[in-house]
Amino acid sequence: MKRTVETVNGPVTYTLTIKNVKNLNLRVGPDGEVDVSAGPRVPPEAADRLIRDRSGWVLRAQARMRSRNVPAVSPDLTRGPEVIFEAVERLYPLVAALGIPKPEVTLRKMTSRWGSCHYTRRRITLNRALSAVPTECLDYVVVHELTHFLCPNHSAQFYAQLAAFMPDWARRRSLLRTYEGLLRDRSGL
Numbered sequence: 001m002k003r004t005v006e007t008v009n010g011p012v013t014y015t016l017t018i019k020n021v022k023n024l025n026l027r028v029g030p031d032g033e034v035d036v037s038a039g040p041r042v043p044p045e046a047a048d049r050l051i052r053d054r055s056g057w058v059l060r061a062q063a064r065m066r067s068r069n070v071p072a073v074s075p076d077l078t079r080g081p082e083v084i085f086e087a088v089e090r091l092y093p094l095v096a097a098l099g100i101p102k103p104e105v106t107l108r109k110m111t112s113r114w115g116s117c118h119y120t121r122r123r124i125t126l127n128r129a130l131s132a133v134p135t136e137c138l139d140y141v142v143v144h145e146l147t148h149f150l151c152p153n154h155s156a157q158f159y160a161q162l163a164a165f166m167p168d169w170a171r172r173r174s175l176l177r178t179y180e181g182l183l184r185d186r187s188g189l
């Protein structure tokens with residue numbers, strides 16, 4: 001039975017299986033799937049509570065599994081925020097050539113997104129955790145946000161423009177998804 005619970009770390013969906021076990025067992029599988037097995041007398045709410053109590057651990061385990069599926073890459077925690085500013089400097093010329101003034105760049109710790117574009121205020125906000133992802137993913141986020149100065153929404157026109165700047169943006173975005181555990185990382189990032 002699939003259940004979804006709201007936790008302090010966002011919603012977690014898990015599969016609850018009734019087994020001949022004494023209490024509750026929680027595990028995260030190789031694809032990041034969350035399984036709880038519970039004895040026949042254990043109410044489902046107790047499984048929900050377990051997920052809520054251990055949501056931080058679940059997310060860390062999922063991030064670990066995901067990065068294991070992509071063995072060539074692991075978060076690089078040695079780079080500082082300067083790599084993010086460098087990426088903006090390197091990539092801004094793409095839109096400068098189209099008459100877009102240089103935006104102000106703000107770095108923030110964000111838990112649900114990698115970046116955002118306040119195009120009316122000429123500002124982009126980038127997640128500090130981007131310093132830990134591969135440069136190809138960091139560049140994707142920067143180009144995505146810069147493209148919003150040309151197309152504020154996510155219309156077909158936006159994606160056409162993004163593809164013109166960065167033909168392999170979708171591959172980079174998929175790779176970036178394997179780092180989503182960093183968004184909820186409570187360490188210094």
Ligand SMILES: [Zn+2]
Binds near residue numbers: 144148154
């Ligand atoms: Zn966007």
